[in-house]
Amino acid sequence: MRTTGRNLREAAIKAFFFACGIAAVLVLVGVFLTLVATAIPAFREIKIGEFLTKTAWDPTSPEKLEYGILSMLVSTLLVTGGALLLAVPIGIGVAAYLSDVAHWRAREVLKPVVEVLAAIPSVVIGFLGLVLVGPLLAKIFHTGNGLNALNGSLLLAVMALPTIISISEDSLSAVPKAYNEASLALGASRWQTLVRVKLPAGLSGIIAAVMLGLGRAIGETMTVLMATGNARAFPHGLLSSVRTMTAGIAIELGEVPYYTTHYYALFAIGLVLFIMTFAVNLIADIVLHKYQERER
Amino acid sequence: MKKIVIAAIAALALLGSLLPAMPAGKMIQVKGSDTMVNLVQILAEEYMGKTPGAAIAVLGGGSGTGITGLINQTCDIADHSREWKQKEIDQAWEKGVSPRQFVVAVDGLSIIVNEKNPIDQLTMAQVGALYRGEIKNWKTLGLYDKPVSLYGRQSNSGTYVFMQEHVLGNKNYSADMKEMNGNAQIIEGILQDEGAVGYVGVGYLYDENRRIRKGLKVLKISKEPNGRGFLPMDKAAVDSGDYPVSRPLYMSTNGKPKSDVDRFLRWTVGPEGQAVVEREGFFTIGEGKSKAENDKAFK
Numbered sequence: 084m085r086t087t088g089r090n091l092r093e094a095a096i097k098a099f100f101f102a103c104g105i106a107a108v109l110v111l112v113g114v115f116l117t118l119v120a121t122a123i124p125a126f127r128e129i130k131i132g133e134f135l136t137k138t139a140w141d142p143t144s145p146e147k148l149e150y151g152i153l154s155m156l157v158s159t160l161l162v163t164g165g166a167l168l169l170a171v172p173i174g175i176g177v178a179a180y181l182s183d184v185a186h187w188r189a190r191e192v193l194k195p196v197v198e199v200l201a202a203i204p205s206v207v208i209g210f211l212g213l214v215l216v217g218p219l220l221a222k223i224f225h226t227g228n229g230l231n232a233l234n235g236s237l238l239l240a241v242m243a244l245p246t247i248i249s250i251s252e253d254s255l256s257a258v259p260k261a262y263n264e265a266s267l268a269l270g271a272s273r274w275q276t277l278v279r280v281k282l283p284a285g286l287s288g289i290i291a292a293v294m295l296g297l298g299r300a301i302g303e304t305m306t307v308l309m310a311t312g313n314a315r316a317f318p319h320g321l322l323s324s325v326r327t328m329t330a331g332i333a334i335e336l337g338e339v340p341y342y343t344t345h346y347y348a349l350f351a352i353g354l355v356l357f358i359m360t361f362a363v364n365l366i367a368d369i370v371l372h373k374y375q376e377r378e379r
Numbered sequence: 380m381k382k383i384v385i386a387a388i389a390a391l392a393l394l395g396s397l398l399p400a401m402p403a404g405k406m407i408q409v410k411g412s413d414t415m416v417n418l419v420q421i422l423a424e425e426y427m428g429k430t431p432g433a434a435i436a437v438l439g440g441g442s443g444t445g446i447t448g449l450i451n452q453t454c455d456i457a458d459h460s461r462e463w464k465q466k467e468i469d470q471a472w473e474k475g476v477s478p479r480q481f482v483v484a485v486d487g488l489s490i491i492v493n494e495k496n497p498i499d500q501l502t503m504a505q506v507g508a509l510y511r512g513e514i515k516n517w518k519t520l521g522l523y524d525k526p527v528s529l530y531g532r533q534s535n536s537g538t539y540v541f542m543q544e545h546v547l548g549n550k551n552y553s554a555d556m557k558e559m560n561g562n563a564q565i566i567e568g569i570l571q572d573e574g575a576v577g578y579v580g581v582g583y584l585y586d587e588n589r590r591i592r593k594g595l596k597v598l599k600i601s602k603e604p605n606g607r608g609f610l611p612m613d614k615a616a617v618d619s620g621d622y623p624v625s626r627p628l629y630m631s632t633n634g635k636p637k638s639d640v641d642r643f644l645r646w647t648v649g650p651e652g653q654a655v656v657e658r659e660g661f662f663t664i665g666e667g668k669s670k671a672e673n674d675k676a677f678k
Contacts, residue, residue: 143534145549154554213564218571227528228572230557313533313558324557334558338443338535340470341451 122354125347138317142345150348154317158325165236166300174247182255201245205305212238212310230312233321238306243296254288287371294367304329328352406434411445411458413561414580418659442537455640457631460537479676480631482669483647485662487581487611488624490598495573497523500599500608507546512553529556530565530577570594581611582660
């Protein structure tokens with residue numbers, strides 16, 4: 084009697100977790116299908132080639148309606164790329180410091196502080212970009228204003244840092260002590276041990292950290308909406324005002340008349356964004372697997 | 380585990396006990412124009428202060444957002460600083476919404492630059508040329524050698540649409556225009572950017588002491604080249620139409636306004652509401668055409 088009760092419970096728990104797992108897959112598939120279904124009608128009126136390669140976007144123009152997303156696409160890549168360029172070296176550096184160099188007391192204080200950074204709402208960071216980082220950049224580069232891609236990159240770097248630091252540090256700390264001790268015993272310096280032994284050993288976690296940071300940066304909306312100026316022109320560099328794909332959707336989805344080409348086109352942007360993040364995750368996964376196979 | 384359950388029940392109980400403290404009756408949802416959001420917020424606060432039991436929630440988001448909200452029946456009142464587009468009216472009727480529009484205030488749309496800019500006056504044509512991206516440097520217009528840095532709103536803004544129709548001559552905005560999230564952000568940008576030009580509602584020009592904000596310069600606008608220019612703060616010029624970019628600010632409802640909504644609207648267009656409008660730097664609707672149209676819409 085007792086065993087059947089137990090078995091029943093086991094089965095129920097199993098079913099529950101199975102349902103949870105399936106639900107995640109179903110939600111993903113559902114979101115993807117909804118996106119595809121709502122994006123496809125856009126291409127009844129827009130040529131898909133023009134959608135991806137034209138730089139002009141003006142669906143409410145009184146002159147000629149334009150649906151080209153290339154400027155927004157490049158702007159997104161520019162802002163996100165800039166953010167990673169800043170956040171990855173700093174993030175890994177801080178993680179290495181926390182796991183290897185810092186006194187344990189410093190670590191106990193610093194790690195929670197870094198994690199609290201992640202809790203700052205994006206609208207607050209965007210506001211800082213508007214009133215603090217912007218004027219600073221304007222002074223440094225003599226550009227009149229600092230509402231540009233670089234501003235967005237700086238802010239997104241700050242937002243991606245906690246993820247990158249926290250997960251990288253976990254992965255470095257998880258490297259078995261024996262690796263460390265063996266390396267030091269062979270006469271390697273602490274620097275050599277860190278760079279040649281611990282970083283490669285923790286690489287899978289670090290890559291995961293960078294990808295999660297990238298995911299956060301690419302999809303972030305409010306911060307870039309406030310800090311990058313949202314000009315629709317094709318960007319000439321990090322000092323141009325740019326409008327990212329997320330900002331474009333956020334600006335226009337609130338007022339767009341439903342079930343019009345403009346409405347469908349916004350979902351098409353969302354689909355492109357989804358495919359981009361999906362590709363990022365897929366590549367990360369492949370890299371991780373390759374690396375893990377080599378390690379075995 | 381048990382402790383967590385007890386804590387959760389306690390929290391729920393606390394929440395439940397707070398709920399009845401909320402005002403009874405339905406909350407009036409107001410949504411729309413960012414130009415009007417501060418004004419309507421203050422109108423709502425004053426009205427609620429004088430009317431026990433009244434509850435009004437005011438959201439911004441842009442005129443387009445408010446009108447879309449009224450069409451989709453997610454708000455009771457839409458604030459908008461531009462007229463309804465034909466497309467929107469058709470869509471409203473399709474969904475069984477019959478919009479009625481009330482003029483609640485008048486705005487002198489203000490063209491502003493950084494105080495370092497020596498220019499004092501522009502013609503309508505020049506403002507249009509600036510925003511179409513045809514004038515790239517201020518020296519084209521005067522002695523000031525600085526690249527023009529355009530600040531505007533986003534396409535969900537009524538002000539964006541109004542400018543495009545009445546000043547740009549229904550032409551495209553320059554793709555280099557920075558599209559800001561609201562009037563306040565345009566002001567922030569202009570205070571810092573010496574080459575800047577922007578447009579905001581007249582109520583946004585003032586600081587808390589009812590003076591024009593430091594660092595801003597409001598431009599006189601003339602209809603014709605060499606014509607006399609007027610400032611948007613000049614009530615007489617706005618009323619007479621001498622100031623060329625003044626516009627009514629509207630609230631719209633679905634059908635004839637009912638009970639709470641009706642009382643709030645009547646208060647807003649009445650003497651008490653109009654006193655608030657004036658205090659916030661906008662202009663009153665007066666006794667003329669707007670009032671007659673409002674009276675008709677109330678019936």
